[in-house]
Every structure is written in structure tokens, then in C-alpha cells.
Amino acid sequence: MGLEDLYQQIILDHYRKPRHRGELEHPSVEVDHNNPVCGDQLHLGVLLEDGRIAGVAHTGDGCSISQASASMMSEAVAGMPVDDALELVEHFRLMMHRQTEPDEDRLGDAIALEGVAKYPVRVKCALLSWMALKDALQTHSATTER
Amino acid sequence: MTGAAELDPRALRADFPILAREVGGAPLVYLDSAATSQKPRCVLDAMDRYYTETNANVHRGVYTLAAEATDRYEAGRFSVARLVGADRRGTVFTKNASEAINLVAWAWGVRSLKPGDAIVVTEMEHHSNIVPWQLVAKITGARVLFTPVDGDGRLDLEWLEVTLRTEPVRMVAVVHVSNVLGTINPVADIARMAHTYGAKVLVDASQSVPHMPVRFADTGADFMAFTGHKMLGPTGIGVLVADPATLDAMEPFLGGGEMISDVRTDGSDWAELPYKFEAGTPPIAESVGLGAAADYLMAIGMDAVRAHERSLTAYALGVLSQIDGITIYGPQDPDARGCPISFSVPDMHPHDIAQLVDRQGVCVRAGHHCAKPLMRTLGVGATARASTYVYNTHQDIDTLAAALAEARAFMAA
Ligand SMILES: Cc1ncc(COP(=O)(O)O)c(C=O)c1O
Numbered sequence: 001m002g003l004e005d006l007y008q009q010i011i012l013d014h015y016r017k018p019r020h021r022g023e024l025e026h027p028s029v030e031v032d033h034n035n036p037v038c039g040d041q042l043h044l045g046v047l048l049e050d051g052r053i054a055g056v057a058h059t060g061d062g063c064s065i066s067q068a069s070a071s072m073m074s075e076a077v078a079g080m081p082v083d084d085a086l087e088l089v090e091h092f093r094l095m096m097h098r099q100t101e102p103d104e105d106r107l108g109d110a111i112a113l114e115g116v117a118k119y120p121v122r123v124k125c126a127l128l129s130w131m132a133l134k135d136a137l138q139t140h141s142a143t144t145e146r
Numbered sequence: 147m148t149g150a151a152e153l154d155p156r157a158l159r160a161d162f163p164i165l166a167r168e169v170g171g172a173p174l175v176y177l178d179s180a181a182t183s184q185k186p187r188c189v190l191d192a193m194d195r196y197y198t199e200t201n202a203n204v205h206r207g208v209y210t211l212a213a214e215a216t217d218r219y220e221a222g223r224f225s226v227a228r229l230v231g232a233d234r235r236g237t238v239f240t241k242n243a244s245e246a247i248n249l250v251a252w253a254w255g256v257r258s259l260k261p262g263d264a265i266v267v268t269e270m271e272h273h274s275n276i277v278p279w280q281l282v283a284k285i286t287g288a289r290v291l292f293t294p295v296d297g298d299g300r301l302d303l304e305w306l307e308v309t310l311r312t313e314p315v316r317m318v319a320v321v322h323v324s325n326v327l328g329t330i331n332p333v334a335d336i337a338r339m340a341h342t343y344g345a346k347v348l349v350d351a352s353q354s355v356p357h358m359p360v361r362f363a364d365t366g367a368d369f370m371a372f373t374g375h376k377m378l379g380p381t382g383i384g385v386l387v388a389d390p391a392t393l394d395a396m397e398p399f400l401g402g403g404e405m406i407s408d409v410r411t412d413g414s415d416w417a418e419l420p421y422k423f424e425a426g427t428p429p430i431a432e433s434v435g436l437g438a439a440a441d442y443l444m445a446i447g448m449d450a451v452r453a454h455e456r457s458l459t460a461y462a463l464g465v466l467s468q469i470d471g472i473t474i475y476g477p478q479d480p481d482a483r484g485c486p487i488s489f490s491v492p493d494m495h496p497h498d499i500a501q502l503v504d505r506q507g508v509c510v511r512a513g514h515h516c517a518k519p520l521m522r523t524l525g526v527g528a529t530a531r532a533s534t535y536v537y538n539t540h541q542d543i544d545t546l547a548a549a550l551a552e553a554r555a556f557m558a559a
Binding site: 040 | 497498526
């Protein structure tokens with residue numbers, strides 16, 4: 001198995017030209033997550049309107065896998081109903097643990113990260129933004145339900 | 147100790163079985179000895195012989211086997227003490243360097259520190275020499291102050307002097323050689339300053355004892371901590387060195403078997419040194435292995451080890467600095483530094499560097515190296531780090547440089 005598996009062109013492309021990078025003007029919720037093992041840092045802002053992800057943006061610093069993953073995640077969930085996004089996060093997580101057949105229609109470019117599952121130390125990098133999104137969505141629903 | 151004047155890494159490599167293996171078809175180029183060193187055959191054999199020939203618990207049995215086990219355990223201590231010129235009674239075995247520092251923080255710190263007292267560490271400490279002090283500060287009401295590190299990776303000794311003069315500093319805990327910057331700190335000068343103001347001194351020698359001649363008395367420290375696995379020895383054993391008088395004045399850290407002379411229902415008395423600080427069955431095979439490692443290092447000669455690594459470091463600084471845009475942290479003068487070399491390369495995260503050079507069998511570390519305050523000072527989240535030891539050659543540095551060039555081409559493609 002070559003490293004080309006891990007570093008597919010599409011991943012390097014998202015790394016060099018991250019989509020949805022930046023800050024939202026009026027995010028509904030913001031979270032900061034980091035990966036203590038390697039120092040990847042991610043700031044994620046999400047704008048929620050009528051139960052949908054109306055906007056998503058990320059900033060931070062990290063390896064190609066973590067940054068590309070944040071870009072791919074943002075692209076995949078932009079415009080998505082919150083419940084679907086949470087399901088997709090779970091689907092992505094299972095893919096990283098090789099416990100599901102990845103669904104390209106839902107994952108979009110993020111399906112390219114499937115190969116990361118073979119590199120256990122890098123799985124955390126790939127998961128960082130997805131776990132941040134889950135945290136953001138749950139934090140928001142917990143505070144608005146009250 | 148008459149070590150050979152020059153060390154031949156190619157000859158020594160034959161002593162390290164792991165260096166014969168390949169990684170993904172490429173020969174192993176191990177450049178992460180600052181994290182843990184590889185082990186020579188003599189260390190593995192000594193531990194194996196201990197278990198196959200004399201395994202028994204120490205300091206208890208009257209039978210021959212138990213006496214032999216005790217002898218070998220104590221012979222290990224003797225070799226380690228000799229390596230650093232320490233008193234056998236002031237050479238305490240712990241689990242690792244972290245536990246040795248915790249021992250001082252708890253056994254000395256908790257009993258001695260008062261609210262408002264200051265504990266001085268530095269911005270370049272490993273978490274092992276920060277967190278124990280923070281824990282103890284929380285309990286005692288003492289404060290932990292950080293000596294700043296300048297742009298060249300050196301400690302601000304003026305700040306230290308002013309702080310010693312103006313604050314009730316009770317402890318100065320400082321790393322001898324930084325595991326990130328490589329900086330060799332002037333610990334003897336620091337100890338002299340600290341002692342002038344009545345502060346105790348702990349030197350974290352985890353990255354110096356394996357790589358250069360270190361005499362405990364020359365450091366001027368009250369306490370010195372280091373760890374077996376970074377000096378060709380096994381994991382599971384570390385060392386605290388102190389003057390026996392200092393240890394005599396302290397209460398034990400952990401309680402249990404081995405560390406008592408008498409246990410009654412109304413209290414207990416402590417064993418003599420060093421056993422007072424070695425509760426429970428100690429790391430016996432590990433002492434045997436570490437003793438063999440110390441003997442091996444002494445046979446090479448620590449001056450020769452240092453000369454070899456200084457040469458490798460000078461060469462690596464030269465070769466790596468040719469890389470376009472590279473930042474090499476810490477002193478650029480090879481005489482002012484030990485062998486860890488941390489660096490970053492534009493547009494390539496350290497994590498990606500480590501992953502990509504692994505293709506050529508090259509092992510380098512990427513991350514914060516357990517020194518997050520230093521990472522903040524440097525303004526980075528992570529660096530890549532290459533570090534050498536007796537078995538590394540100049541060619542290993544060339545392989546690293548070539549692998550870095552290839553990684554860069556790959557990321558840019
Ligand atoms: C400077 C320094 N201090 C302390 C330690 C901790 O050593 P150990 O993990 O064996 O306790 C290390 C190694 O990681 C180190 O480099």
C-alpha cells in the first residue's frame with residue numbers, strides 16, 4: 001500500500017485550497033477543538049437557520065489530513081438539515097473505523113479520506129473537524145432547548 | 147575510564163539488532179532517540195540472563211538465588227551511580243524521569259512550600275518538569291514562574307536573577323538539555339545563583355546524561371533526574387540522584403514494602419537510603435539492563451559519545467539549513483546544543499513530514515514534544531524533530547535530507 005492512498009490528489013487539493021475557510025459573521029455556535037497528539041487546532045463556526053446548516057466556516061492550523069478534512073466536511077454539510085449532518089458525522093466516524101461501506105453520495109469528496117483508516121495515528125486528524133461539528137450542533141441544540 | 151578517543155558508529159551499529167530491520171523495504175534510519183533510544187544486544191542479554199538464571203525477589207530471601215538477584219540489582223545501581231559520579235545511597239530508582247521529579251515535588255515540595263512561595267521552572271521544560279510543580283503548587287498555595295526563553299533558544303538568566311532577588315523562590319527546576327531546542331543550559335551557573343538565594347535546584351538530565359559526560363557534583367544541583375530508556379536501557383526505570391544528606395532530611399514519597407525498617411500499629415520507621423524511596427518490588431531486571439547500558443556507555447566513553455554527536459549535530463545543522471525556507475529552532479552553534487534538532491518547513495505540516503519521510507524508513511518525531519509552553523513561545527503548534535545517538539551516521543543525516551526533499555516535491559506536485 002502506497003502513501004498515495006493517504007495523500008490522494010483530491011486531499012492535497014483541499015489542503016492547498018480549503019473550502020469554507022474563514023470566519024462567519026454571525027455564527028449560531030462556535031467551537032474550538034484540538035488534537036493533543038500532534039497539535040492540530042480547529043475553530044469551527046456554524047450558522048443554523050430553520051434546522052439547517054446555513055453556513056459553516058473553519059480556521060486553524062494542522063496537518064494536510066486535518067485541514068483537508070475540515071474543508072471536505074464543510075462542503076458536505078453546507079445546507080444540510082442538522083439531523084442529516086449528525087448522521088453523516090456518524091457515518092464518517094464509522095468509515096474511519098472501517099465499520100461501514102462509505103456512501104459517496106453523502107460524503108462527497110470526503111470519501112477520499114477512507115484510506116486514512118489504515119493509519120491509526122492519523123484517524124484523529126481526519127476526525128477532528130467532524131467531531132467539532134458534532135459538538136457544535138449538540139451544544140447549540142442543548143442551549144436552545146433550554 | 148579510558149574510552150576510545152573516537153567512536154565508530156558503523157562498528158557500534160552491529161550491537162543494535164533492531165537497526166538491521168527494514169521499514170517498507172527501506173533500511174531503518176532511526177532519528178528519534180530523544181524520545182527513546184534503541185537497545186544494544188548486551189542490555190537485552192543482561193535482562194534475559196537475569197530472568198533465565200537468577201530471577202528472585204530482592205532484599206528478602208536468604209537463599210542463593212535471592213542473594214544473586216539482589217547482587218545484580220545493586221550492581222546495576224552501582225554502574226548507574228558511577229556513570230554520573232553519584233553516591234550509591236543517593237541513587238534512587240523510580241519508574242522514569244517523570245516519577246523522579248514527582249518524587250521531589252511531593253516528598254520535598256508538599257512539606258516545604260508555603261503559600262506565596264515561588265517555584266521557578268523554564269519555558270523550555272518538558273511537561274514532566276512543569277505539571278508535578280503545578281500539582282504541588284495547587285496544594286501548597288505556591289506559584290509556578292516560568293523563566294523566559296529568548297529568540298536563540300536560551301534562558302533569560304537576567305530574569306532569573308531578578309526573580310531570585312525579588313521573589314521567595316524555594317525551588318529552581320531546569321532542564322539540562324532541551325528535548326526540543328537542544329539548548330545546553332548552564333546549570334552550574336543557575337545552581338550557584340539559586341543557592342545564593344537559598345533555593346533548591348532540580349536538574350532534569352533526561353537529555354544530557356545519555357549524550358554527554360555529566361557528573362552530578364558538577365551540575366551543582368540538589369536533585370538530578372533522568373530516565374533509563376533514553377540511554378540505551380529499558381523502559382520502566384528512571385533515576386533520581388541527590389546527596390544522601392538531602393534525601394535523609396526528606397520524608398518518603400510512596401509507602402509500601404521495601405522502604406521500611408519497622409512497621410508497627412502506631413507508626414513506621416524508614417529503611418536506609420536509597421530504599422526509603424523505593425516502595426514495593428523495584429524494577430529488578432530493568433536495573434540489570436540499565437547497569438549494562440551504563441557500562442556500555444562508559445566503555446565507549448562519554449567524551450567520545452559527545453564528540454560524535456556534536457559532529458553529527460554540526461553536520462545536520464549545515465545540511466538542513468540548505469533547505470529552502472526551513473526554520474531550525476534553538477542555538478545554531480553546535481557547541482551550545484545537544485542533538486535534538488527541531489525544525490519546520492513552509493507549507494508542510496510536521497505531521498506530514500514525519501509521515502512522508504517514513505516511506506524512506508526515516509523515523510522523526512512530529513508534534514509538541516511534551517513542551518506546550520515552549521511551542522507557544524515559538525509560536526507554532528508543532529515541529530518536526532530529528533535526534534541522533536551513538537549509532538547514527540552522517541549518512542543518516544543525508545538520508546533525512548533526501549527524504550525531506552522528496553516529501554516536499556510530493557506535497558508540491
Ligand atoms: C527533557 C525531558 N524530561 C523528561 C522526560 C520524561 O521522561 P519519561 O517519560 O521517561 O519520564 C523527557 C522525555 O520524554 C524529556 O525529554
